[in-house]
Amino acid sequence: MRRSSSETKAIVLAAARERFAADGYERATIRAIAADAGVDPGQVMRCFGSKDRLFAAACAIDLNLPDLLGTPSGEVATALVRHFLERWESDETLQILLRTGVTNAAAAERMRTVFVAQLVPVAAALTGDPGGAPVRAGLVSAQILGMALCRYVLAIPPMVALTREEVVEAIGPAVHRYLGLES
Amino acid sequence: MRRSSSETKAIVLAAARERFAADGYERATIRAIAADAGVDPGQVMRCFGSKDRLFAAACAIDLNLPDLLGTPSGEVATALVRHFLERWESDETLQILLRTGVTNAAAAERMRTVFVAQLVPVAAALTGDPGGAPVRAGLVSAQILGMALCRYVLAIPPMVALTREEVVEAIGPAVHRYLGLES
DNA sequence: GTCTATAATTCGATAGAC
DNA sequence: GTCTATCGAATTATAGAC
Numbered sequence: 001m002r003r004s005s006s007e008t009k010a011i012v013l014a015a016a017r018e019r020f021a022a023d024g025y026e027r028a029t030i031r032a033i034a035a036d037a038g039v040d041p042g043q044v045m046r047c048f049g050s051k052d053r054l055f056a057a058a059c060a061i062d063l064n065l066p067d068l069l070g071t072p073s074g075e076v077a078t079a080l081v082r083h084f085l086e087r088w089e090s091d092e093t094l095q096i097l098l099r100t101g102v103t104n105a106a107a108a109e110r111m112r113t114v115f116v117a118q119l120v121p122v123a124a125a126l127t128g129d130p131g132g133a134p135v136r137a138g139l140v141s142a143q144i145l146g147m148a149l150c151r152y153v154l155a156i157p158p159m160v161a162l163t164r165e166e167v168v169e170a171i172g173p174a175v176h177r178y179l180g181l182e183s
Numbered sequence: 184m185r186r187s188s189s190e191t192k193a194i195v196l197a198a199a200r201e202r203f204a205a206d207g208y209e210r211a212t213i214r215a216i217a218a219d220a221g222v223d224p225g226q227v228m229r230c231f232g233s234k235d236r237l238f239a240a241a242c243a244i245d246l247n248l249p250d251l252l253g254t255p256s257g258e259v260a261t262a263l264v265r266h267f268l269e270r271w272e273s274d275e276t277l278q279i280l281l282r283t284g285v286t287n288a289a290a291a292e293r294m295r296t297v298f299v300a301q302l303v304p305v306a307a308a309l310t311g312d313p314g315g316a317p318v319r320a321g322l323v324s325a326q327i328l329g330m331a332l333c334r335y336v337l338a339i340p341p342m343v344a345l346t347r348e349e350v351v352e353a354i355g356p357a358v359h360r361y362l363g364l365e366s
Numbered sequence: 367g368t369c370t371a372t373a374a375t376t377c378g379a380t381a382g383a384c
Numbered sequence: 385g386t387c388t389a390t391c392g393a394a395t396t397a398t399a400g401a402c
Contacts, residue, residue, distance in 0.1 A: 001387060003324060024286040026209035030378065040387055045379060101337060102285045103207040107203065110336050116339055134341035138333060139353055146329015150321060152289050157298055158317035159325065170322055174357040185367060213396065221371050228397060 009047045010039045016058045021095035023106045055100075059110060061093045067120050069125055076126065077176035079169045084144050088152060089164075098148055115141040126178035130167060139178040147171055192230045193225045196222045197198055199227075199241045202287060204278035208238060208287045238283075244276045248301050252308055260359035261308065271335060272347075275293050281331055298324040310363035322361040 002012075015037035019028035030051055034041040048054040066083055067112045068076050088094045095113070101107040119137035147167060151159040161171070176183070184196075198220035210218035212232055217224040231237040249266055251259050272276050280297070284290040302320035307313045330350060334342040345353065359366070 005385075008385080024209075025206075026207075027286055029228055029376085037351070040385095041378095042380090042387065043385075046385080049249040050379065061324070099285055102282055102332075105211055111337055116341075135345070135353075138339050138342040141339060142333040142354070143326060143357070145332055146325040146339075148334060149285075149328055150325040150383090154294055154328075156295055156321050156324060158299075159321040162318070170318075170361075171325070173360070175325070176351075179354070188367075212394085214394090223367095224396095225369065225398090226367075229367080234396065353375075 004048065008039060008043060012044050012047060012054075013057060016123065017092045020055065020058050021092035021099055023099075024102075025100040030054075030156070044094060047116055052106075055104075057108070059093055059096045059100075061091070062094060063087065063114050063118075065122065066102060068122055072098060073126065073181050076181065078142070078168050078172040080122075081144065081172050082164070082173055084148075085164050085167060088099075088148055094148065098145065098153060115145070119167060123179055128179060132180065136178055136180055139177055143171055143174050143178065188230065191226060193224060194238060195222060195227050195230060195237075199237055199278060203238065203241050204282055206282075208283040209287075218276035218324075235289075237286075239289070240277060242279045242283075242290065244274070246270065246276060246297050246301070248302075250307065251305055256309065256364050259305075259364065260362060261351050261355040263281040263305075263323070264327065264355050264358055265347070268347050268350060271331055277331065277337060281336060282327065297330070306362055313314070313361060315363065319361050319363055323358055326354055326357050326361065 008101070012033065015033075016028070018035045019033045022028075030039050030044050034044045034088060036046075038126075044054065048057060050068060064078070071079055083096075097107055097111045101111040114133065116137050119140055120133050125132035125134040127133070127136070131152070150156045151162070151167070173183075193273060195216065199211070202216045202219060205211070206215075213227050214224050217227045220227075224234045227237065249262070251262060254262055267277075280290050280294045296323075299317065299320050301324055303316050306319040306323070307316035310316070310319070328343070333339045334345070334350070345357040356366075
């Protein structure tokens, strides 16, 4: 079959995201990704140059937070948790970062950037204590990433069984407190 | 040099723990472990048979919780967090499980066992709601593992900078609530 | 128990015909 | 753009001399 370059790239990229999300960086081989995509392994190299650049492309999606400054302070935490749950289940980007950030330095760096850099301004804007914002953002990240780790990666049964809204109700209050919002 | 078999095993095992904890399963090679231990790569195979069995030996340490049933309910959560922090920083066992459980099925299974099986009885004994114990144990696991992920693996700066007691103060209340203990 | 040599795979990456 | 063939390096694992 004959495809355009951009078509092939898109097909390979989709397969790469699934593999990276499922197996991590090292175990997701070019050959396996190519087989999933139904293309020749050489094509993967031709389109992306190297495994590193393929990986960079696979987790280069924007991951912007919604505008939380307009929402009532009592609903900021639940909105935040709900947003991350939705993101986690709608595409594999966060799965990839969590699964590979443990052994891949580039993914870990990106994880730090995504979570801290985006949460620090939110934490700073919500409380009267801008100096404590980095710590607050770190604690929020810890709570959300820990939930994702247990629910999506380790697949701890009672965590998998929870509905999305049950997760929001369960960890929302802790996130609320970490953000420095009084009840 | 000439050593007894058990001596060599112990030396290799110590090096293997550090490598698995630092690099994860795939990137921790037999050769690197042998080099760290100052022995021949062939010796590692001779003593442990395969990389899989070496890995199994490296994370086969008991990880028992302290007896929390005697402590006042107001201090259970902080004692729990303090215990895990101490365990995390005293040896590499938990580091290994967290770093490898993301891509290695055996490590993930062991992680589930360690955390859930040990926390469920605690949660069940502390509250009058034994049916909710698995979920409570899962939420506690999520909070503690998320903290460890951000502090020890992703090395998010503000989380690394916290002292051990500051971590206890920060996430203790959330753990307290997840355990079903009223304030 | 120690170590050298090597087998047997597997991987990322390249070259080149069509 | 597609594909075959293959290189070079790295890995786990084995065989056997000392």
